[in-house]
Every structure is written in C-alpha cells, then in structure tokens.
Amino acid sequence: MSLLPLLVVPLLLTSVGTPSAATRRIEPGPVYDGRSGKTKVSVPRAERAPVIDGMLDEPEWGTASVLTGFSQFFPTDGVAAQDSTEVLVWYSGTALHVGVRAHAAPGSVRATLADRDRITQDDNIQLFLGTYNDSRQALVFAVNPFGIQSDGVLTETGAATGGGFASTTTRAREATDLAPDYVWRSKGRVTDRGYEVEIAIPFKSLRYRNGDVHTWQLNVVRTVQSTGHEQTWTATKRASASFLAQSGTLDGLRDLQRGVTVDLIPTVTSSAFGGQGATPGSWRYDTQRPDIGGSARWGITSNLTLSGTANPDFSQVEADATQFSPDPRIAVFFAERRPFFLESQEQFSTPNRLIYTRRISQPIFATKLTGKQRGFDIGVLSAVDSREASVTGRESPLFNIVRLQRDVGKQSRLGFVYTDRTEGRNWNRVVGVDGRLVRGVYSVQAQAVRSFTRTGDESGSAPLWDLSAVRNGRAFYARYVLNGISRDFDAQSGFIARPGIANISATHRLNLFGKPGALVEVFSPEVYVLGRYQYADFVTRRPAQDAQLHLRTNTRLRGGWQVGAQWLREEFGFDRDLYA
Template sequence: MLVSKPHALIAALLLCAPFAQAQQAPVPAQAAHSLPAGRIPQLQGEIAIDGKLDDAAWQGALVQEIAYDIQPGDNTPAPVKTTVRVGYTPDALYLAFHALDPDPSAIRAHLRDRDAMFSDDWVGVFLDTFNDNRRGYELIVNPLGVQADLIRDETNTENQEDESWDGLWSSAGQITAEGYDVEIRIPFSTLRFPHTADDQRWGISLFRNWPRDKRHQLTSHKVPRESNCFQCEWGKYDGFAGAQQGRNLEIVPTLTMSKVQTRDAAGEKWQDGDSSIEPGVDVSWTPSPAMTLNATLNPDFSQVETDELQLDINNSFALFYQEKRPFFLEGADYFTTPFSVLYTRQIADPDFGLRITGRSGGSAYGAFVARDATTQLLVPGVQGSGFEHLEQKADVVVGRYRYDISNDFSLGAIGTFRKGDDYANNLAGVDGRWRKGGHTVTAQLLHSQSEYPDDIAEIYADELGSDPSPAGNAWRTAYNFSNRNWNIDAWHEDIDPGFRADLGFIGMVGYDKSLVGGQRMWYRDGKSFERISLYADWDITHRFDGRLLERELEAQVGVNGPMQSFMRLHGMTRVAYWNGRMFDEHYADINANFRPNGNWQLGAYVQAGTLIDRDADKTGHRTMIELYGNASIGRGIATDWDIIRQQMKRDGGTAFTATVANIGGSWQFNPRQRLRLTLQGSSVKRDLSLYPDPVEERARDWAAQMVYSYKINPRTALYAGASYGAFMDDDHPDMFGSTRSVFLKLSYGWQP
C-alpha cells in the first residue's frame, strides 16, 4: 500500500521554526572584551558607495588588517598590505577595503557579468551570521566594483560554495596609484540572522585574492592547514544591536515573450511553433530575520543561456545538467543531503510554487510545494538510465529539516513526494553528521514507494523486473579523516532494486559499492612547485544478486607550480561487467592548465587506453583530447572554449570518431550591460561494418545563441536574444536549419 503524508511533514517543519527560535539566546554584551577580533561599531553620518574612502563616517569604523597568507603560505605574513574598515548603521553593514600593491599596473581587473570574475584581483567579506560554523555568505568585489556572491555550506563536502545565490547589495571600486579601493554596503534585509535587539556575535573573515605567479589567498585570521573547517577559523565579532531588516517584502513581476519556428527538412517552409506571452509574479517575504517565504505564480522557469553541450556517446547513463532557474536556486543548500534526492530540473514546467526556508537556534528547515504541468522521470537501472515523460500533471511536495545538537553533531530528515493521475513516488529518510577534529562521519537512510504506468515499469524489466509498485531502501555511510598532510576516505552505499528517487538524480539502483582511498600532500613553501599530492583509491561494486559489476584501482599525482599551473597524471585499471560479460579496462590520462598572464588561461586533457565500446560489446583503444581555456581582450571582452575529440579503434578500423565544441564570447560594456554569443556543435561518425547491430552512421548538429542583457540588479533586468539550430543524421543527409527562435524577458524588483 502506498502511503503519503506530505502535509504532515510540512506542518512539522513549520512547527519546528518558532520552537527553535525560542531557544536562541542573545550574546552577552560583556563578552566582547575577550574577543581578539573586536566589536563592530555603529557609524555616524552618511557614506556614499563610490569607491572613494573619503566619507567622514569611516573614521568611527573598526580597523582591521588582512595580515595572513594562507595559500600558498602557511599563515605567513601577507605579501601585500590591506586595511579594512567595518561598521554598521541600523539598516546595513559597511566595509571599506584599502588594498595596496607594489605594482598597480599588474592588478588584474576586468568588467564581467556577476559571479564571473574569480580569476581577478578581489576583496571580500565572509559572514557567519548565526555563528554556528554551518552556513555562511561570501560577498566579493573586484577593483572595478564587479560583484560575486556565494552561499558557503560547511556540511556539504561535495559543493561547499554555491554561486547561485544573488543578494541585493551595492559596491564600487577604483584603481589608484597605490593599488585599489573598494566600498561595500550590505543591507540587513539581504542577510538572515538571529532575531534579537541585543548584541549579536558573528563569525567574519576578511579576504583578499592576490593572483600573480601564484594565487595568494590572504585572510584577516590564521587558518591551520590541518583544519578541515574553514568557517570554524573565522574571527568572532560582536555588534549589530538594533539591526533592522525593514519591511522585508519584495514583489517581482515578470514578462516573457518568445517565438519559435521549426522545419523537418531542407527546403521546406518554416512552420510557426510555440509563440507565447507569459506574465508572472514572484513574491518574497521575510516575516523574521531568520525565515523567508517565497511564492510564484505562472513563473518564468526558462533559463536565459543554454546548457553546455555534452557528448552523449558510449555512455549508458543520463547526463546531468546544472539547475539555472532562480526560484529553485535560491535556498537550494537547505535541501542538500548525502544522496542526491532533489534535482529540481525534474520539475519541468510548474504552474506555481510556494517555499519556506529558515534557520533559528540549532534548526535549519526548508519546504516547497509546486504544481507541475508535466511529469518528467529519470528511470534508473543497474547499468543504464534515461529520461521519460508522462503526459499528466503532478503535485510536488518537498520538506527538509536539520537540527544541530552541538557544533559537532547534527541530525536531519527529508521527504520528497510527487503524485499524478496514475503515478506516485514518495521518499523519506533521515541523515546525520558528526565531526571532531580531523574526523567526519556521515550517514543517510532512505525509503521509497512508487506507482508507475505499465509502460514505464517495463523499460528496465530485464535488469530490475517490471513491478509497477516498486519499493526499496537506500543507505550510505562515509568516514573522512583530514589534516595537514593526509586525507583519508572510506564509504559504502547500498541501493535496492526497487528504490526510486524521481525528484532526485540517482540513475543507478540495484547495487552496493564500497570505496577506500587516501591522499598524501607535501608543501614546499617558497618553492616554484609549492604543493605535491599523491592519491589512490580502490572500489568494488556488486549487483543486488551478488554479480560483480566493477572492481577498480586508480592513482594520481598532482603538482601546483608557477604561473598558477596545475598538472595531474592519473591512471586506472578495472574489470567491468557489461551486457553479460566481464571486460578488462585500463587507461592513463594527463590534465594540465596554467595562466601565462592575467588575460589567458590555457588547459589540455589527454587520455588513452583500452575501454568498452558499449554499442558493440567489445573493447578497443580509445583516445580523447580536450583543449579548454579563456582569454580577455581589454577590460570587457572575454572568450572561452572547450573542445573534446574522442576516437575508438578496434578490429583493424576506427569504430567511431566524435567531437563536441562549446565556444563563447562576451562583451561587457559596463557592469550592467552585456552581449553574449555562444556556439555549440557536435559530430559523430561510425564505421557500420564494425558493429553487429544497426547504429547511426553519421550525426552532426550545431547551434548558436546571442543574448543581450541589461541588469540593474539580480531582480530588475532585461534579456533579449535569438537562437538558431541545425542538424543532420542518416535520415537527413544534408545539413539544414531546423529551429530558430527569439525571446524577450523583463523583470522588475519592487520593494514597497
């Protein structure tokens, strides 16, 4: 029997919020004298954010210095001097950076889109507003005032920094004869923090990136190399009494217009496809500094720029693409767990969405509901997966709760629920994390129950059976030890054949896998090659019936050197099961990249070895070459490229040759205006005589997209663009244009 209680889970999450908030105790004001970092004062007077540090109010600020080089140095004195002034008013946090440089002409600064200037010189502030070493904000600015902001999640070992969050804050910068200056204003309405009228204690790191021959990372505090928690090392500051968040309401109406035309063969007339004018509205309300409510009606869930093209050849599992839609990106870190049980691109075409996220005391919680106009499934298997669609609407409910019992121990729960006309998938589970010193242990247990139409249940019947009501468990436990010189990993995961996470990205089920591995690091401070690492691991995978699927041993050595260079030599050998047989596979590869100056990055990846050609059930000698990099021309023009070519030789011939290219360029006229051009293409050619079963002999496609954007801030923006695509295959031997479209997107952020 299928049981679903999503509403009970949401109610439990909402009830936890006020209880947790009641446990929050303010920081005693008398504790400030024991803090080495100091107290942040309230400023008196006005400050204009113009990059000029001449406002009188700065004289009352706390003065700090970014004094330590933590990479590549080992808490050595910073090679350049940076002073920072910090203060606040009742509605905002203010910072002023005075960054000196012995050679201002060497400063790396470019006009870029938001979150795209990490290779430049920059300064920033990292904020742990709950002082719990769990979740933090990173706000950084380059010398021209270009912004980037990220959410830091210390509990997520796979992706600790998420740049999808976009806060509303202001900054300005200017290059001077001594270096550069930056001013920052962060409204308290942009941040989440405990609700109290008294002093608060925040963890704060003041940071400077100084990229020259090496990329120097400079901080206001020491960071021991043996530490496996960067956020735990941030300085502790008192202050912010009386901080106010204002009315905390934002309304963002949107309007999206598009026109699409298609044709099925060369020479045919273009046929009008989808043409739409879609209004929508997003509402964000923060009833307390620690809680946010979001609602969206007829949302624009389109993404402005195309996904990076991937080569889907000799691969049996579905490809993963990053989420780019704003509603799902904001607060995404609240739903992170060891298993990928929430992949929001599975919610393909929602009519509406409601979400709550918040933190208070030891609690962090998030939940959302949505109505999806279609139902997209990632149908998993033991040795392959693929996407399928059901022509029916679906209701979606997701809830996540985590409680930090102490600084070292936390427990959490998650549930994902989706239901259509003759379809349902319900998943619930618990997880935990313990960390002490260099030791970290994580674990998660999940259970799912599902109902599918018969045609979906039959897709992987040979591997998993055709049960229309599968149910099963998934569990994972992992141990990590990390210190200055060592990093040790050991983990095991087990997923039943009947387990399904239809709102997640788990493409393989019906197996168990174990891994043990370790890395040794050597630091050579002051040398050209300042870091050397050696890594190796061994893993083994079995099918649910005990059949060996894979046994693998791999090792690699990596070196960090001059010109911000990195080189890695890697090798792998394994036995792998495919289509009823065991195969031996082995390969070696080398990956290297470097920055010859501040305007270029060049990289190459080369791989060669014996691998399975899955369409022929044979092994062959495969080579792969990838060339990638980026270049800057002047302040505002940038190009980037990634070109991959694969070739498989066997049985005296070339079984296939495949190429994929992603090439782009942008012209940033000023911090608000940008023109972006993207070109993508792929080509596959096979020798039909080397395949026992019919395969496609030739396929080519290419696409181009141009987008102009004018962004006053992340909420108020205009996008206008056009795209064109062409392809050929065995049924269409001539290359011809098959799709073309234009679109216009407008949004306006209004705060009443």
C-alpha cells in the same frame, strides 16, 4: 566704545573652544590582528550611508574597525601573508559596510571587467559571512579589484575535494554554490599601491536570527593571482574538518532595520502569429490570449521567508550549456537556474541529491517556506506541475517536499527528508535521515533512505545508503566512502545519476611542504582506488564490475606554477541488462 572689547572676546572664545567639523580630530577605529588572535570584532555604528564609489574617503571609514594581520592559507598555512591587507568594517541601521585596502607591487594586480560570478582568474576578496553563527553555513560575497561581484552560499557537508592534476589547488574547503544572487553594492579601483574596494550589504538581503543583539561569523580571504597564494584574516589551518569554524566574529550588532521585505514580480506574456491573407499582399494576424502570472516573496521575520509563484515565466533564464557524457550509464545533470527555485536552495540540499527542483518542469503554482527556527533549518516546498509533465498528459503532478536539519553541538548536524510526487493514482515517496559528526580533523557522514512507489496496481520499495569518513589533516588527507543504491530505488523528486550500483573507494594524499621561499612550495602524491559493483552482486559478494587505480603526483612551484603527472588503470564491465 567701551562695549566693543566685551563683544569681541566672547566671539573669539567661541571660535577657539568649538572646533569645526573640518578640523575635529577623528579617533581611529580599533585594530584587530588576525595573527595575534584578535578576531572578536566590536563593530562601530554610524547612520550616514556613504556613496559607493570605491573611494574610502568618508569620515566613517576613519573610525571603522580595522582587520589586518592576514596569514597565508594556501599553499602553505601558518605563515604571515606576503601582501598587506586592511579590511575596514562598520554598519549603519540598514547595511553592513566593508572597505578593502589591498596592497600589492605596482603592475602585479590582475583585474578584468568580467561577468558576474566569473572572477576566479582575477585578484579577489571574499567575505564569508555566517549570520547564524553556526559554523555550518555562510553567505559569500566576493569582488575583484574593479568591484565586479560574485556571490553564493558555502554549506559544509563533508563533500570531497581535490583529485586529478589540480589536487594541490584544493583550498581545504568545499566549493561555494554560486547559483544564488543577492542584492548588494560594490565599487573598486586599482591604485599605485594595489587596489581599494567599497562594499555595502543591505540587511534586507540577509537572513539572521531574531534578537536585539547579534553576533555573526566573518572570515576574509584574499586571492593573489601573481603568486597563486590565498590568504585569510584569521590564522586558518588546513588541518581542520571545518573552514567556517575558524572564522572570527562581528559582535554587538544592534537595532538592525530590514524594513518590509516584500517582492512582487508580475508577468504578462502574449504572442501573435501572422501569415499571408486570402488576397495577395494582405496579412492576417492571430493574437493569443495573454498569460498572466507572477511571483511574490515575503520576509515574515529576519530568518523566515514565504515565497509563491503562479504560472511563472522563465523565458529570461539562462539556457543550459550542452554537455557530453563519456559514460552512457550515467544521467547528465543540469543545474537549477530558475530564480524562484534558486532562492534558499541551500535549505533543500541533501546528500545524493534526493531533492532536484528541475523535476518540477513548468509549475502552475508553487509555494515554499524557508528559514531557521530554534536550531532547525526549515525547507518546505509544494507545487502543482503542468499536465504536459505527466505520463498520461491528463493529470497535473503534485509535489510536496520537506527538508529539516537540526544543529547538534558546534558543527555536527542531523537531517530529515521527505518527498512526495503524486500523479492520479500513482505516487512516489522518499523518506530518509542523514547526519554529520565533526571532531577536529575527522568527520563522519551517514545517510539511510528508502523509496516507496506505486504504479497502477503494483507497489514496491527499495533502499539507498551512504557512509563516508574523512581525515582532513594538513600533511595527510584520507577519505573512505561506502555507498549503495538499489536498482529499484526511485526518487522522482530527486536526481540519481545511476541506480543499481554500490561503490567502495579510498583516497590517500600526502602534502609535503617546502620551506618559505623554496622553489617547491608543496609536493602531493596521491593514491585513489575504487571498486564499483552491481548492487545485486555486492549483496551476494560477487566481483566488482569496474575497478580503478589512480596514482598521481602534483607539485606546486614558486610563482603559482604547477606540474602534475598521473598513471591510471581502469577496468570497465558491461551492464548485462543494458547490453543484452
């Protein structure tokens, strides 16, 4: 009897001194307020993978880093966002996990069960993830309130934005290339207070530098359709030549596990043709020999990938939509849609589309190496095309393409391109250099290229050159372009919409911003002038063949309404050779 109290007391002490998991207090994660400049995020790590169901109820979300303090970016920057947004970030050994709580007035959320990459008319959240921390390129992962996905790559090249009736809708950043599709998971739901979305991005779907500790750039953009506003986590300014350079960072990512990244896609294609036999009521079938092919991809390292394909089957690729060109002098462009060529397509991007993989119509074999190594972006592609793509129908065209880019400073770069298409004794080679210099709101881009072609016993060469300067200010935008393409310039591995011309153009646009809450949010008058010359006439200083003058005004009103007007004066000349 005397031993009973001694046995009970230790048990009670154990129960009081060690709280259960259900009653253990969870320490909340740190808060990073973008408007306060707290944009260097220390990301917590947890090993348990949550269920992607749109419910941010796992314990890991309670300890995640919280990104808040969003700013309005469009149409007016520099002011606090009207809508409250919280982005939760943590990572496991195999994936980056992001949760979103987007608060909104009841009934104001716009969401549909849209197709992939078709969510621009819905409310959406966009993650700009720069895994190389170079302020030049970022992977884009976007979701609408239901978790419908849109993804792609944003590569800053200094391309023009705006123009036309929609110039005030320009986001002061370049468009995202939505052609690539990545493997990631998302789920969302609309709530009484707005919507919530849960996202998991596996590390094996990303490319990043080798190392023990990683720092990645991150910015989050929220689009609110009810007001037409765009909001960013960092206090991003329109007056900048780079949108990505204004991102925050995810610091301290360690021991990332990609596993063995090997993809094998074998294909077997067979067909049978049937017809009526010799006797009435009988049928005869002729089965063709099956075609065997496939593709393979090997992630050599976290930032270097080797891919190959042999006799691929592209029957599942989306068909091209019909296009109509109002100008018969300009070739019609069709975007690349084949998966093998889409992967790492950004590594082969050049000004003036000197690389156009659809020139490889039906490859018998192709291989490519892509990635980033010691500050160089690398893209190497070799392919043997079908004989049906040759001029004679007897030789198989051979393609060799090399694209190298070198980081220079924080945002500038230098690039080199070489393409070679050989068909028997005939060949076409293109060699060029290009570069972009960025300083504050100013950027300058230049390109010099020369083509070398041999057809039969004849050979020749011709130049292409391009120079542009941009001032991307908040109140004043200006762009000046001077380029020329010789009539004899030939890029058989690229796409030149119209050779034999030279262009001089200038764009000036003012942005006049109204006060917060005013009826007029921004008023933008714009002047655009263009002179287009036959290349030979430009060299000999003869008058322009085409001349254009565009006067535009665009007004954005409260609630997302737009009113625009424009007056156009255009003169077109006839190509002497085309209309001879």
